[in-house]
Amino acid sequence: xxxxxxxxxxxxTFNLDVLPPCSVxxxxxRSRLLLPALALAAIGLSxxxxxxxxxxxxxxxxxxxxxxxxxxLNGTSTITVIGRKPDGNPLxxxxxxxxxxxxxxxxxxxxxxxxxEATATLRGDGRAGTAKVTAATGSGMVMVTxxxxxxxxxxxKPRLTVTVNPNNIPVGGTAxxxxxxxxxxGSAVGGGGQVILTTTLGSLSPSRPTVRNDxxxxxxxxxGDQAGTAEVAAILGASDRATASVTIxxxxxxxxxQANPSVVSRGATSxxxxxxAFVTNSQGQPLxxxxxxxxxxxxLLEDTDIEFTSTTGQASKILTVRxxxxxxxxxxxxxxASTPAGTGNLLTDTVTIQVQ
Numbered sequence: 001x002x003x004x005x006x007x008x009x010x011x012x013t014f015n016l017d018v019l020p021p022c023s024v025x026x027x028x029x030r031s032r033l034l035l036p037a038l039a040l041a042a043i044g045l046s047x048x049x050x051x052x053x054x055x056x057x058x059x060x061x062x063x064x065x066x067x068x069x070x071x072x073l074n075g076t077s078t079i080t081v082i083g084r085k086p087d088g089n090p091l092x093x094x095x096x097x098x099x100x101x102x103x104x105x106x107x108x109x110x111x112x113x114x115x116x117e118a119t120a121t122l123r124g125d126g127r128a129g130t131a132k133v134t135a136a137t138g139s140g141m142v143m144v145t146x147x148x149x150x151x152x153x154x155x156x157k158p159r160l161t162v163t164v165n166p167n168n169i170p171v172g173g174t175a176x177x178x179x180x181x182x183x184x185x186g187s188a189v190g191g192g193g194q195v196i197l198t199t200t201l202g203s204l205s206p207s208r209p210t211v212r213n214d215x216x217x218x219x220x221x222x223x224g225d226q227a228g229t230a231e232v233a234a235i236l237g238a239s240d241r242a243t244a245s246v247t248i249x250x251x252x253x254x255x256x257x258q259a260n261p262s263v264v265s266r267g268a269t270s271x272x273x274x275x276x277a278f279v280t281n282s283q284g285q286p287l288x289x290x291x292x293x294x295x296x297x298x299x300l301l302e303d304t305d306i307e308f309t310s311t312t313g314q315a316s317k318i319l320t321v322r323x324x325x326x327x328x329x330x331x332x333x334x335x336x337a338s339t340p341a342g343t344g345n346l347l348t349d350t351v352t353i354q355v356q
Contacts, residue, residue, distance in 0.1 A: 053094060053095070053096060053138065054091070054092035054093070054094050054095045054113075055095070055137075055138065055139060056083065056085075056091055056095050056137035056138065056139060056141060056142065057085055057086065058086075058141060059085070059086030060083060060084065060085060060086070060091065060137055060141060060142045061083070061084045061086075061142070062081055062082070062083055062084075062097075062135060062136075062137065062142045062143075062144045063081070063082040063084075063144065064079065064080070064081050064082075064133070064135045064144045064145065064146045065079075065080050065146060066078070066079055066080075066122065066133065066146045066147075066148045067080070069146075069147075069148055069149065070148070070149040070150075070156075071122075071124055071148065071149070071150055072124060072150075072151065072237070072238075073124050073126050073127070073128060073150060073151045073238070074123070074124045074125070074126055075123075075124050075150070076121050076122065076123050076124070077121070077122045077148050078119060078120075078121060078122075079099065079106070079119065079120045079121065079122055079133055079135070079146070080117055080118075080119050081097050081099075081111065081117065081118045081119075081135045081144075082116060082117050083095060083097065083113050083116060083117075083118070083137070084116065090113070090115065090116025090117075091113045091116060092113065093112070093113060093114055093115075094112050094113065094114075095112065095113040095137070095138065096110055096111075096112060096113075096137070096138035097110070097111045097112070097113060097118040097135055097136070097137065097138070098110055098135070098136045098137075098138060098140075099111060099120050099133065099134065099135050100133070100134050101122060101131050101132065101133045101134070102131060102132050103124075103125070103127055103129055103130070103131035103132070103150060104122050104123050104124045104125045104127075104131050104148075104150060105122070105123050105125060106120050106121070106122055106123075106133065107120060107121050107123065108120055118135075122148055124150045124151070127150065127151075128150055128151030128238070129149075129150055129151065130147050130148070130149055130150070131147070131148045131149075131150055132145055132146075132147055133145060133146045133147075133148060151238050155184055156184060157184075157237070157238045157239050157240070158181050158182065158183060158184075158189045158236050158237060158238075158239045159181070159182050159183075159184070159239065159240075159242075160179055160180065160181055160182075160195075160234050160235075160236055160239050160240070160242035161179070161180040161182075161242060162177065162178070162179055162180075162232060162233075162234050162242045162243060162244040163177070163178050163180075163244060164176070164177050164178075164221060164232060164244050164245075164246045165178070167244070167245070167246050167247065168246070168247040168249065169221075169223050169246065169247070169248055169249070169342075170223065170248070170249050170250075170251035170341075170342030170343075171223055171224070171225050171226065171227050171248060171249070171250055171251040171253075171281065171282055171342045172223055172224070172225065172251060172253075172282070172341070172342035172343055173223045173248075173251075173342050173343065174220055174221060174222055174223065175220070175221045175223070175246060176218060176219075176220060176221075177197065177204065177218065177219045177220070177221050177232055177244070178216060178217075178218050179195050179197070179209070179211075179216065179217045179218070179234045179236070179242070180215060180216050181193075181195070181211055181215045181216070181217070181236050181239070182215060187215075188213070188214050188215030188216075189211060189215045189236065190211075190213070190215075191210070191211050191212050191213040191214075191215075192210065192211060193210070193211045193236055193237060194208045194209070194210055194211070194236075195208065195209050195210075195211060195217045195234050195235070195236050196208060196234070196235045196236070197209065197219055197232065197233070197234050198232070198233050199221060199230050199231065199232045199233075200229075200230055200231045201223070201224065201226055201228050201229070201230035201246075201248055202221055202222050202223045202224040202226075202230055202248065203221075203222045203224060204219050204220070204221055204222075204232070205219060205220050205222060206219055207219070211236065221246060223248045223342075224248075225253075225281075225282035225283070226248070226282075226283075227248050227249055227250035227251075227281070228248055229245055229246070229247055229248070230245070230246040230247075230248055231243055231244075231245055231246075232244050232245075232246060250281050250287055251281065251282075251287075251340075251341060251342030252279045252280070252281065252287050252290045252339045252340065252341055252342070252347055253280065253281055253282045253341065253342070253347070254279070254280045254284075254347065255277055255278065255279050255280075255292070255337055255338065255339050255347045255348065255349050256277070256278045256349050257275060257276065257277045257278075257335065257336070257337040257349045257350065257351045258275070258276050258278075258351060259273050259274070259275055259276075259319075259335060259351045259353050260273065260274045260276070261273060262351070262352075262353055262354060263353070263354045263355075263356055264321050264326070264333075264353060264354070264355055264356070265355075265356060266323070266326055266355055266356060267323070268321075268323060269322065269323055270320055270321070270322045270323070271320070271321045271322075272318050272319070272320050273299075273318070273319040273320075273321060273353060274316060274317075274318060274319075275294055275296075275316065275317045275318070275319055275335055275337065275351075276314055276315070276316045277292045277294070277307075277309070277314065277315045277316075277337035277339070277349070278313055278314055279292065279309045279313045279314075279315070279339055279347075280313055285313075286309070286311065286312050286313025286314070287309060287313050288309055288310060288311050288313065289308055289309060290308065290309045290313070290315070290339045290340075291306055291307075291308055291339060291340065292306065292307050292308070292309060292315040292337055292338070292339045293305055293306050293337070293338050293339070294306075294307070294317045294319075294335065294336070294337055295335070295336045295337075295338075296319050296333060296334075296335045296336075297333050297334045297335070298321065298325040298326060298330070298333045299319045299320055299321040299322070299325050299333060300319070300320045300322075300325075301317055301318070301319055302317060302318040302319075302320070305317070309339075315337075319335065319353075321333065321353070326355045330355060331354070331355050331356075332352050332353065332354060332355060333352070333353040333355065334350055334351075334352055334353075335350065335351050335352075335353060336348055336349070336350045337349055337350075337351075
């Protein structure tokens, strides 16, 4: 309660304790000259009331929802809060709704009611789990929560299977890598996502194949020039890492043949010639176990015509040239050595033995 007198023409009293907010009760004791001043004061109070933040009344009802209710590790979800007065009418425009979350971030943390609703955005921060979003009126009288799943759980993340065909290829060869993606219920993962693929040997093309509508994605493994075991790994979204192994076997990239001696006498009854083939891989190193086939225009090759290279990359064969094998007019004998390359094609080399 307050009282005043003076230039306005006499004492008056006002009571601020028993009236609602933004209301003032004036008791005019005397002088009508006070009325214009009171009118101006009332206008000022009215303007001040218009600028004040509306307060949610007791009995307010809040509803909260999230769309979508499941997001990626760095995804977003729209949080909507609907506010109603006890009589069912929307909360006054400008009423504050305070938002918070225990995982990720909320923007803005204080939203204003407009047309009975307030909205904000939840953003994932890379941490997987369930975010609990809380909305409360400015006064804290009413509070509601909503749960949003960030990332995937063991029950929701996709399952991957990786196969490679063939799973044993030579250096320089290729194989088809197939990734099968299934949901937890066994249904195909929807198309459009990209599988992240890696390999410890060789290269993949493409390394980010797109999942088709049947839940599969394919790429090509190019073996390169190094032998060994390649581990191909695949990840789709929040899936666990799935792998498959491929054997890349060493393969021949070059062959050379020598003959010793490289000259035979026409008058000799029989001459033994040692044929030696040298096989190397893509690093120029000796290749062990390569099958070498020898062929000669004339003479006799011992045993079978196929030999396998030793640890030094060499395969040898004896060619016996008899006098009847080189009739008059024959001055040379052509000998060929060949071995399969990684591509399946034959690598060949020849040597010419002179007849004198």
